[in-house]
Amino acid sequence: MTEPQPIPSPLGTLSRREIPDLVRSQLEALLKQGDLQGAKAILIPVQPVDIAEAIEGMPEAMQAIAFRLLSKQEATEVYEHLDTSVQQVLLEDFKRQDVLDIIGNMSPDDRARLLDELPSKVVRRLRAQLSPTEWQSTALLMGYESGTAGRIMTPEYISVRENMSVSQTLERIRTLSPVAEIIYYLYVMDSERRLTGIVSLRDLVISSPEEQISEIMTRDVVFVHTDTDGEEVSRLIQRYDFLAIPVVDREQRLVGVITIDDAIDIMEQETTEDIYALGGLQSDGDNYFEMSLWTVARRRVVWLFVLLLTNTVTGSIINSQKDLLQQVVVLTAFIPLLTGTGGNVGAQSSTVVIRGMNTDEIRLLGPLKVIWREGIAGALLGTILGTLATIWAYFLLQVELWVAVCVGISLIAISILASVSGSALPFLFRAIKLDPALMSAPFITTAVDVLGVLIYFNIARLFLGL
Amino acid sequence: MTEPQPIPSPLGTLSRREIPDLVRSQLEALLKQGDLQGAKAILIPVQPVDIAEAIEGMPEAMQAIAFRLLSKQEATEVYEHLDTSVQQVLLEDFKRQDVLDIIGNMSPDDRARLLDELPSKVVRRLRAQLSPTEWQSTALLMGYESGTAGRIMTPEYISVRENMSVSQTLERIRTLSPVAEIIYYLYVMDSERRLTGIVSLRDLVISSPEEQISEIMTRDVVFVHTDTDGEEVSRLIQRYDFLAIPVVDREQRLVGVITIDDAIDIMEQETTEDIYALGGLQSDGDNYFEMSLWTVARRRVVWLFVLLLTNTVTGSIINSQKDLLQQVVVLTAFIPLLTGTGGNVGAQSSTVVIRGMNTDEIRLLGPLKVIWREGIAGALLGTILGTLATIWAYFLLQVELWVAVCVGISLIAISILASVSGSALPFLFRAIKLDPALMSAPFITTAVDVLGVLIYFNIARLFLGL
Numbered sequence: 032m033t034e035p036q037p038i039p040s041p042l043g044t045l046s047r048r049e050i051p052d053l054v055r056s057q058l059e060a061l062l063k064q065g066d067l068q069g070a071k072a073i074l075i076p077v078q079p080v081d082i083a084e085a086i087e088g089m090p091e092a093m094q095a096i097a098f099r100l101l102s103k104q105e106a107t108e109v110y111e112h113l114d115t116s117v118q119q120v121l122l123e124d125f126k127r128q129d130v131l132d133i134i135g136n137m138s139p140d141d142r143a144r145l146l147d148e149l150p151s152k153v154v155r156r157l158r159a160q161l162s163p164t165e166w167q168s169t170a171l172l173m174g175y176e177s178g179t180a181g182r183i184m185t186p187e188y189i190s191v192r193e194n195m196s197v198s199q200t201l202e203r204i205r206t207l208s209p210v211a212e213i214i215y216y217l218y219v220m221d222s223e224r225r226l227t228g229i230v231s232l233r234d235l236v237i238s239s240p241e242e243q244i245s246e247i248m249t250r251d252v253v254f255v256h257t258d259t260d261g262e263e264v265s266r267l268i269q270r271y272d273f274l275a276i277p278v279v280d281r282e283q284r285l286v287g288v289i290t291i292d293d294a295i296d297i298m299e300q301e302t303t304e305d306i307y308a309l310g311g312l313q314s315d316g317d318n319y320f321e322m323s324l325w326t327v328a329r330r331r332v333v334w335l336f337v338l339l340l341t342n343t344v345t346g347s348i349i350n351s352q353k354d355l356l357q358q359v360v361v362l363t364a365f366i367p368l369l370t371g372t373g374g375n376v377g378a379q380s381s382t383v384v385i386r387g388m389n390t391d392e393i394r395l396l397g398p399l400k401v402i403w404r405e406g407i408a409g410a411l412l413g414t415i416l417g418t419l420a421t422i423w424a425y426f427l428l429q430v431e432l433w434v435a436v437c438v439g440i441s442l443i444a445i446s447i448l449a450s451v452s453g454s455a456l457p458f459l460f461r462a463i464k465l466d467p468a469l470m471s472a473p474f475i476t477t478a479v480d481v482l483g484v485l486i487y488f489n490i491a492r493l494f495l496g497l
Numbered sequence: 498m499t500e501p502q503p504i505p506s507p508l509g510t511l512s513r514r515e516i517p518d519l520v521r522s523q524l525e526a527l528l529k530q531g532d533l534q535g536a537k538a539i540l541i542p543v544q545p546v547d548i549a550e551a552i553e554g555m556p557e558a559m560q561a562i563a564f565r566l567l568s569k570q571e572a573t574e575v576y577e578h579l580d581t582s583v584q585q586v587l588l589e590d591f592k593r594q595d596v597l598d599i600i601g602n603m604s605p606d607d608r609a610r611l612l613d614e615l616p617s618k619v620v621r622r623l624r625a626q627l628s629p630t631e632w633q634s635t636a637l638l639m640g641y642e643s644g645t646a647g648r649i650m651t652p653e654y655i656s657v658r659e660n661m662s663v664s665q666t667l668e669r670i671r672t673l674s675p676v677a678e679i680i681y682y683l684y685v686m687d688s689e690r691r692l693t694g695i696v697s698l699r700d701l702v703i704s705s706p707e708e709q710i711s712e713i714m715t716r717d718v719v720f721v722h723t724d725t726d727g728e729e730v731s732r733l734i735q736r737y738d739f740l741a742i743p744v745v746d747r748e749q750r751l752v753g754v755i756t757i758d759d760a761i762d763i764m765e766q767e768t769t770e771d772i773y774a775l776g777g778l779q780s781d782g783d784n785y786f787e788m789s790l791w792t793v794a795r796r797r798v799v800w801l802f803v804l805l806l807t808n809t810v811t812g813s814i815i816n817s818q819k820d821l822l823q824q825v826v827v828l829t830a831f832i833p834l835l836t837g838t839g840g841n842v843g844a845q846s847s848t849v850v851i852r853g854m855n856t857d858e859i860r861l862l863g864p865l866k867v868i869w870r871e872g873i874a875g876a877l878l879g880t881i882l883g884t885l886a887t888i889w890a891y892f893l894l895q896v897e898l899w900v901a902v903c904v905g906i907s908l909i910a911i912s913i914l915a916s917v918s919g920s921a922l923p924f925l926f927r928a929i930k931l932d933p934a935l936m937s938a939p940f941i942t943t944a945v946d947v948l949g950v951l952i953y954f955n956i957a958r959l960f961l962g963l
Contacts (some may be wrong), residue, residue, distance in 0.1 A: 201702060204702055204703060205702070205703045208699065208702075208703045214699055214702075215681055215698070215699070215740075232681070232698050232699065232702060233674065233680055233681070233698065235702075236667060236670055236671070236674075236680075236698065236701075236702065237670060237671045237674045269758070269761055272758040274681075274740060274757075291740075291757055292735070292738040295735055295761065295764075298761075298764070298765075299735075299764075302768050303852055305772070306771070306772060306775065306848060306852050307848060307849075307852070309772065309775060309776065309848070310775065310844050310845055310847070310848025310849070311841055311844055311845050311848070312845050312848060312849065324870065324873055324874055324877065325877075327870075327874045328874055328877040328878055328881070331842075331845050331874070331878060332878055332881055332882070334841070334845075335838065335841055335842065335845075335878060335882055336882070336885070338837060338838065338841050339834065339838060339882055339885060339886065342833055342834035342837045342838065343834065343886075343889055343893075345833045345834070345837075346830040346831055346833060346834050346894070347830070347893075347894065349829055349830040349832075349833070350827060350830040350894055353826050353827065356822075356826050356829055357823070357826050360819050360822050360823050360826070361816060361819065363815055363822055363829045363832070364812040364813070364815040364816040365812055366815075366829070366832060366833060367808055367811045367812060367815070367832060367833070367836050367946060367950075368805065368808035368809065368811070368812050370833050370837070371804060371808045371811075371836070371942070371946070372801065372804065372805060372808065374837075374840075375777055375800070375801055375804050376797075376801065378776050378777055379776055379777050379778050379797050379800075379801075381776070382772060382773060382775070382776025382777070382778060383773075383776070383778065386769055386772050386773070404790065404793075407790055408790055408793045408794055408797070411790065411791075411794040412794055412797060412798055412801060415794070415798055416798075416801055416802070416805055419802070419805060420805065420809075423809055427809075428812070428813065428816055476837070480833060480837070484833075
């Protein structure tokens with residue numbers, strides 16, 4: 032038996048035997064320094080079989096990190112070369128807290144640059160081994176950001192091949208049903224694990240036993256990718272009345288499914304976020320009633336502070352009109368009425384528009400037509416309310432007629448202003464990629480309050496000839 | 498052949514032959530007068546077979562009305578006595594506009610008193626014949642009020658018997674699947690059409706063909722009644738992760754099913770109503786963007802009018818403090834800040850509580866603890882904001898120190914008041930059976946605005962020694 036000869040290799044003239052050892056020691060050194068970028072770089076020219084051997088010799092905490100630094104193509108091959116027991120240990124390592132900490136501490140950008148997709152085979156095995164909670168905590172290591180399909184998917188599906196018969200498939204279902212909860216859809220994969228079709232249990236049951244899956248499957252499959260946003264996923268499920276939707280990776284390999292009950296939970300959470308945003312609260316899906324009071328106060332104070340700031344602007348404007356108010360002190364009595372009504376009209380318009388955006392009702396009309404409609408509605412409402420306010424001021428508060436008329440005219444102007452800004456701001460915020468629900472309310476309040484008192488005082492000055 | 502002899506009957510000594518004719522003419526007269534109560538009364542002592550014959554001789558528009566006036570028990574028997582072709586015509590009659598108008602014009606109370614449940618057999622046949630739109634328009638005639646399970650259910654289910662084998666059942670599915678879209682659950686009924694169990698398609702597929710349905714069915718069925726509220730239905734489906742839920746009548750006879758996609762639509766609509774209510778809008782599930790502007794204005798003006806009224810109260814209070822304001826006109830500058838912040842703090846508390854109520858999070862804590870928590874949060878927020886406002890007023894607006902302190906103290910008091918009333922009012926409204934989402938906002942605004950300015954002016958008077 033001859034010793035293997037030194038051969039030319041990117042790592043110099045080492046004997047094949049020495050390569051895994053050298054790679055291992057270099058990797059360990061770089062990982063200890065925390066230089067993940069460097070570690071990734073030195074792995075590129077190395078053969079999968081050598082990387083596999085190098086990884087087998089590393090301490091456990093490092094194995095998982097080193098494996099995650101491989102490109103998807105490489106990871107697939109390296110994984111195949113690992114001993115079955117080491118494959119298992121590696122999957123276990125993904126749960127280790129020190130491993131999670133290293134990836135968790137990186138910025139999302141770094142993470143996205145560093146971590147390629149995991150091979151679908153590894154994802155499937157990993158997802159099946161982890162509890163939902165463990166999956167949540169290892170999801171960053173997988174490269175799945177919060178709220179994406181990769182985070183939400185479950186591995187409990189049954190896959191079949193095109194050339195299986197209906198009766199073979201039914202047999203497979205009987206065998207696998209204890210481990211796969213959701214069997215109303217079966218997913219058809221080719222030899223590369225690529226999703227090629229879908230068969231519902233219904234189709235299966237009403238077909239004759241000899242038919243082939245390829246004859247009864249639907250080839251026009253609606254699927255999502257691991258990085259598809261959860262809200263988009265639940266919208267698709269709802270739109271098509273699906274019971275589940277498959278999740279695939281970049282090469283259209285099936286890695287999991289998302290079921291309708293999870294989609295409903297996502298919808299509920301998104302709704303809570305929208306409602307909280309409209310009510311001026313931050314939310315990230317935690318259970319509000321389990322938070323500490325300090326967290327509660329922190330979540331709310333930012334928003335209140337913004338509103339306090341806008342109120343100080345209004346206050347400063349009023350303060351600058353002291354001469355006018357000293358002269359006609361009764362003008363003060365109408366400030367809450369004007370700003371309050373303006374705020375309410377604006378809130379109505381923005382509520383309608385924000386809810387309409389989320390339920391796709393608005394696309395049929397287009398922003399300009401919506402804003403125009405709201406403006407007219409504001410004018411109508413302003414006229415009705417302005418008339419009532421004038422009557423109330425003149426007859427019940429018995430102010431001078433010009434003051435009463437001034438209040439009425441201001442109310443019409445403020446209502447139009449409020450309904451136009453209330454309907455326009457959500458579109459504007461969406462256009463600049465801010466959450467319409469979160470951002471509209473304080474800006475509407477600002478615009479309406481500040482401009483509202485300005486309009487009021489200027490109309491009053493006109494009447495007074497000041 | 499002997500003529501039937503006159504026999505004693507509640508209708509006097511008529512020959513059996515004459516009874517249907519007499520009943521028919523009496524009924525026609527009463528129905529023409531619109532006396533449905535009277536018509537119902539005269540039917541009570543008559544034998545089902547005679548009623549059937551009487552109905553067969555009536556003009557079409559009256560047949561359906563007369564049939565609907567029967568008690569459920571009687572209706573079942575009368576229906577059995579009708580000729581198949583007449584059964585069919587009767588079902589057609591339920592679609593007639595003049596028939597629908599008669600029932601539609603009655604008050605809900607009268608309707609509920611007059612109309613007993615329809616026999617499940619008739620419901621099933623009727624539901625299967627009518628399109629969803631036709632079902633909606635005839636639903637009042639059925640006695641199903643808007644938003645109840647009876648309105649939403651579909652008749653597309655497959656029923657099986659306990660003593661059928663798995664293979665027989667699969668055969669039945671193959672036969673019926675073109676007409677029954679939803680076959681993931683099969684419903685087990687006894688000879689009386691009573692729901693006794695449920696079998697999922699999954700259970701069926703993984704069982705051996707010889708097993709009996711009674712061996713594999715789940716007997717612990719979760720069902721709803723025709724008058725169960727749609728929101729409750731969708732909550733049940735969501736809670737148990739069902740794909741569908743059966744709808745039964747009073748005798749637990751299966752009349753339809755509600756599927757998860759319909760439940761999702763209900764949830765979406767309820768959410769829109771909640772969001773609209775929080776934004777101060779009325780909603781009844783119409784598409785807002787298809788309404789005329791007059792309808793839009795009408796929907797909003799009621800709410801705005803209520804808020805205008807509360808603002809006039811605030812205005813009157815300010816007006817009554819003219820002496821104070823004349824003396825220290827700068828006090829005016831802080832009114833929008835105080836009422837605005839109070840409104841925002843109150844909105845946050847009520848949003849959290851209202852959303853929590855709908856998602857059942859709050860039951861774990863109980864109202865008192867929730868209100869207490871909110872009160873403390875309000876005190877915390879008020880202290881932070883009050884301090885900021887005092888600093889701003891003193892250093893930037895350069896008002897006198899006592900004015901700045903007065904603003905700060907008022908802000909703390911108003912925040913506590915706002916968070917307590919914002920969290921307490923939804924519970925109060927729920928207790929008196931008003932929609933918390935719809936009713937809370939204007940009351941919080943009133944309470945906070947009115948009490949807020951009162952607190953502010955009184956604290957100011959204290960400082961001034963007035």
